[in-house]
Amino acid sequence: MERTMAEHLMQQGIEKGEKRGQIQAKRETLLKMLDLRIGSVPVSVTSKVSRMRSLTRLDSLLEQVATANVLDDIDWK
Numbered sequence: 001m002e003r004t005m006a007e008h009l010m011q012q013g014i015e016k017g018e019k020r021g022q023i024q025a026k027r028e029t030l031l032k033m034l035d036l037r038i039g040s041v042p043v044s045v046t047s048k049v050s051r052m053r054s055l056t057r058l059d060s061l062l063e064q065v066a067t068a069n070v071l072d073d074i075d076w077k
Contacts, residue, residue: 019055026058033065048076 003011027049034041052058064074 022055023053023058026055026062027052030058030062030065033062034071037065037068038071042071045071045076 030049031041031046034045049061052061061074061076068074
């Protein structure tokens with residue numbers, strides 16, 4: 001059964017919203033982990049994380065934060 005254009009657009013909107021939610025959740029988790037592992041998170045880092053839109057990049061940073069002892073242990077590039 002073919003979907004109508006409206007159904008297709010609605011599905012795209014739902015998927016976009018889900019992705020935004022995943023990105024926001026990972027940002028929040030990353031900042032919380034940084035706070036727990038490193039301590040107070042500088043505003044510059046908080047700002048950088050809040051602009052990130054790549055789930056892959058956020059996952060990579062989460063992995064790095066899990067073993068980091070200082071901010072310099074994390075590759076922010």
